[in-house]
Amino acid sequence: MLLEISGLPLHPLVVHAVVVLLPLATLGALAVAARPRWAGAYGPLVTVLAVVGAVAAFVAQQAGEALQAHLLSQGDPLDGFGDHSALGHMVLYLGVAFALAAVVSTVLARRAGAGSRPHRVAAWLAAGLGVAATAYAYLAGESGASSVWGYLFA
Template identity: 45%
Template sequence: MLEVLGLPTHILLLHAVVVLAPLAGLGGILYAVRPRWRRALELPVAVLAVVAAGFTVLTASAGEALEHALPGSRLIHEHAEQGDLLEVAAAVLAGAVVVLAALTGPWLAARLPVLDRLRVSRPLTVSVQVLTVLAGAFLIYQTVVTGHTGAAAAWADWRTR
């Protein structure tokens, strides 16, 4: 298990996920539903979604090492399962935001003329917008649920200490 200054890496990395994942979810939702804001949001939201997904994977990997170092409990196992789902949610949002930016974004669309035929497909664009909104909302929800199960696992016995 990797440690930094005596603390498990998972404990340090999770703070980035707790902040970045909901921001990426909210940014993705705003990018999908506010066309006028796309010029300002395109790159920051795409980068944020990819970075949040990366931190989610790193945090989950460090969490797996921590899980193996701790004695097994139902709460830790539940938190690990929620973390696995959070990884998927972050990856889906990152993919949806990048695809939506490629279809609708002024900066990325201008640099990918090969996608011109796809950009005129209104059903495809709307489908990716809906996916982005759903993925963003689910990522926010899953971040809260995963954080709650982690806190429950860490603090379940605080009264007996």
């Protein structure tokens, strides 16, 4: 079943949430990792952004699969979209890992202290996963945009 909002496929709409929230959360995670004393004030915000970004990645993936199935049922060949799907799955996996690491980092900052070794390790792990999720979001977005524009104007 094709998921739509006002006649537009949901996938390209919700993807914009992913490409805004994951990089924004990543910048916050890098800041918290570099300045642990900011963890108390900004750690929860980073965590919320990462979790919402991961949820948006899940919705984007589900909506993308529905869009793909709809296009295939209409007889569209969808040549060149294979990389986009695989990259999108990586965004989801890395986004969820980033969100989980951000939660752990925030919990450790509150329990063990923002300057504690466990928090610092978790904060840098979250930041690294955020960078990876952001990089894959860029690659998936570039792949999807190139595929769609190539498809429309081939």
